[in-house]
Amino acid sequence: MSSFNQVNPAVSQNPWQPVCRQADLVANSGVVVWLDGAQVALFYLPGQEQTLYAIDHHDPQANANVIGRGIIGRIQGQLVVASPLYKQHYVLSDGRCLETPEQQLRTWPVRLNGEAVEIARG
Incomplete structure (x- = not known):
């Protein structure tokens, strides 16, 4: 987990929350950060x-926190992450599961x- 300046939401009216630095990111891979307890x-x-x-x-x-360890790929022209446990594919842009639409x-x-x-709260 990467931690950056924890901003108290009650103090800041800015909807953008800094969560890490660009140097913390790993190209073509995932990292996990905290945003308002999530x-x-x-x-x-x-x-x-x-x-x-x-x-x-x-x-x-899987009822587990594992998506950040998933593998990135493309299915039908859409960027997806494959869950490392049961291999469902989630579309990165909107979170839809291709195998289980619900x-x-x-x-x-x-x-x-x-x-x-920065991630937008909301």
Whole structure:
């Protein structure tokens, strides 16, 4: 887990929460950060049109926090992460599970702001 400046939501009106630094990211892989008590998997994909994705780290099928350890790939032109336990594929952009459509992971807007990686609360 990476920890960065923990900002008290009651003090800050900014919806963007810094969660780590760009140097903490691993290209074409996931890292896990905390956001308001939730574990969020960040995927950094340099060379793609969108380079950062933030998706729930909790796999509902396995009932385990493992998504950040998943393998990135493409299925039908969509960037996905394969859960390391049961291999379901979740679309990085919207969290849909391709094999079990009723399962969906939460996603967050994420951005680089200088060297800081920020996730939008909400």
